[in-house]
Amino acid sequence: MKRVQRFDPSSPFDFEEMKRALADQWRPVSIIWEKPDLSPPAESAPLPLPPSASATAGPYGLQIAENCRQLEVNPNEAEVLFLMMEMTAADQRDPAIAQELNRRGFRTRDGWPWTPVSVFQVLPRLIEAAPQILNSEQWRRRTHIPTPIPSPSKPS
Secondary structure, three states: OOOOOOOOOOOOOOHHHHHHHHHOOOOOOOOOOOOOOOOOOOOOOOOOOOOOOOOOOOOOOEEEOOOOOOEEEOHHHHHHHHHHHHHHHOOOOHHHHHHHHHHOOOOOOOOOOOOHHHHHHHHHHHHHHHHHHHOOHHHHHHHOOOOOOOOOOOOO
């Protein structure tokens, strides 16, 4: 294998320095140019964050309550978790779930459209929330599952 030396100039260098390096048998491998982007934001820019959607809002589906002492359900995020649970139960994959969330106008906490990766990142929270979702009256109504009949108690 051919041995190669490399150097990375720590400061911008001028054309004369480049000529000297070329004369010394160095060859440029990569040059990256940059300038400030002054164009207006594209349509894919994140939407403004609602006050409760910051990184400190708590686990996905929950938000810090007004009293700052407890967590409460975030209705928008709870709906996302519910839809993710429905689609997961219907054996839908992450790309289809992301597409449906975007079709319905949902966005991530950061305001970006959903991607298969962002859906995957919420799955641990969906697993945590699954018992509450699956035992909810809303789940029974939307999935047409009858209310469970209590099992008979054992005689003592």
